[in-house]
Amino acid sequence: MKIETLIQQPEGRDLEFKEILPSKADLNKTIVAFANDSGGILLLGIKDVPRAIVGIDESDLFKLEESISASIIDSCSPTILPDISFLRVGDKYLLKIKIAKGNNPPYHLKSKGIEAGTYIRVGSSNRLANQELIEELNRKRNNISFDSLPVYAKALETVNLDTLEKHFDEKAKEKLTPTILKKLNLIYQEHGNNYPTNALILLSDDILKEQIFPYSKIECAKFKGDIPGDFIDQKTIDGPLSIQAEQAYQFVLRHISKNSEFEGVYRKDRWEYPIVALREVIRNAIIHRDYALSGKDIKIAIFDTKIEITSPGNLLPTVDFNEMDSGQSDIRNRILAPIFKKLGIIEQWGNGLQLIANELKDYPEIKFQWSQPGMSFRISFIKSQIKSEKTHVHEINEERLRTTANDYERLRTIANDYEQLSLEQKKILLFLIENEKITRREVTNLIAVRNTKAYEILNAMVKTELITMFKEGRNSYYILKNS
Structure with a gap:
């Protein structure tokens, strides 16, 4: 990456900017943390906020190089060999310290020892590693999952x-x-x-x-609005790992809309979000999460304008979500991954990110975003202001079909398996709670479908004993089963 491009990047897991040389302790914490992770670059001579090149006096460059090399070699263990170079941008000089990913972790400060001197990168900061993380670094050194x-x-x-x-x-x-x-x-x-x-x-x-492993579970929630708080529905999925992906996927499908349109005599369905991409992200969250981290579970949060899937453990350093078309593949859980493939949960090594990238091309209104909050990896599917023509056509009907937290409580009293109800069924049941009976014509107006579709929905609800049909002469109507 060219220096002009590099200095425009945000600070993060593998990049840090300093206006002047930090203290010996702070410098070596960063160096140790880089070596314990995927490596990184520390650039001296750049002010971070606001981002600006202030440069380093040319006469100080060689003196700084010697001081930094000596400090790292004397203070860090096992030995870390920095790659130090000088860069010129216009009439100003920068000093670049590049640290490679270490193959002998845990790296630590000699003066503190392993337990008190091992640091890791969390976002753009250095954090003292706890015993769990030190053990993980030891396993990494010995190539043990x-x-x-x-x-x-x-x-x-x-x-x-x-x-x-x-x-x-x-x-x-x-x-x-x-x-x-x-x-x-x-x-x-x-x-x-x-x-x-x-x-x-x-x-x-x-x-x-x-x-x-009390936290080897998935907490799913549908929230009202765009921040965690009032929820409409929630589910804890804590069974064997082999069934968690499907159950989580079904939870998501129950809380997003599917629109239909006709091309000639053929009907085409389109979900509110890219479901192939969602399925792959859920699978990846389960197979690539860090099960050694206690106190952290997978979280799937569905909001009005976004879906977030958060998995414990940082992104593996060999995987770059900015290059999703490149067929990348790496495995954190080396025993579990082949089992998932054998059971058909993983279809083919290296094609998951490509599937996500390909489907996102058909959803220009969805922004795909990834981040690493703390020791976690999060994928977000965010609705932007750009709406495809297909989404716009059905926007009003989707709004009419939304249920509220109050509706949730009312429906729970008449439906044993609330989570299995479609949005159309929920709307019909709520109408019946308030009006006692409903006709097929009223259903067509209520949920904006054609007569044949209304018949299909009502007939299915009769078969599942949610409602009962009565006839009055040539006319028929429907009431709640237990009313």
Whole structure:
């Protein structure tokens, strides 16, 4: 990247600007944090706010280079070798310190030791690593993934694998035998004994999953407005990992609209948001989240004008969401990922980001945005002011079909499975609560559909025993089943 472009970038995980050389302690914290993560660049001679090139006196460059090199080599352990260079922009000089991703973490300040001197990057700041993160850095050095670690608290033969066995039988067309478990590295052998791995416990129905990994769940919520607060609906998905993606995906579908239009005699449906992209992001959130981080779960938040999906753990340093068409692939959970592929949850390595990028081209009104708040990775699908023609045609009908938090409470009293109701069904049920009965013609006006579509919706509601049909001569009407 050219220096003119680089200095226009925001500070972040791998980039920091300083007007003057920081203190020795602050400098080395940044260097250690870069080495523990994906590497980074520190540029001296640039004022951050407001961004401006102030430069460094040319006569000081070599003296600064020697001072910085000596400080890093003397203060950081294991040894970090900085790549220091001078840059000229116009008539001003900058000093660039480039740190490569370290292959021997955890890097730390010698004077503080590993526990008190290991730093990581969180956004554009340096943070002291806790014991969990230090252990993760040790695993990274030894090329060990967290999901491969053994769980000694329970004998393998007592682990409840009912759901996983059923899925393997249905999707992989094979029995989940001890031989298969061993082949998939889901068991750990030690001194002649077999133990479940973290991956197997996460995939299990066992009560031990709740005890060891209470946050291996997805919290889903539909909020009223555009900030967390009043919710219309919520759901906790805490079963085996193999079923979480589908359940979360269905929750999202229940709370976004699907529009229809006709091209000749053919009907074409279009969702409010790009559902293929949403599905891929949900899958990625589950398979790539950091299960070693305690106290953090996946969150799916649906607002009036955006959907946010937040997963614990920073983006892997080898993946760049700014290059989504390049077929990138990297794996944090090396045991879980092949299982997901075997069960059909992951279709093909490296094509997830391409699927997202391709579908977003058909949704110019949706802004795709990613960020890394704290030790998390967040994807946002945001409605912009640009509306496609298809969306604009059905905008009024969508607004008419929206339900409120008060509606939610009323419907819960007459529908056992509120989450399965479509927006049209909710509107009809609310009408019946207030008016006792409804005709097919009234339904066509209420939800703005044709007569045949109204018949299909009403007939389905009769079959599911939500409503009952009565006839008066040649006319018919519908009432609530239990009224």
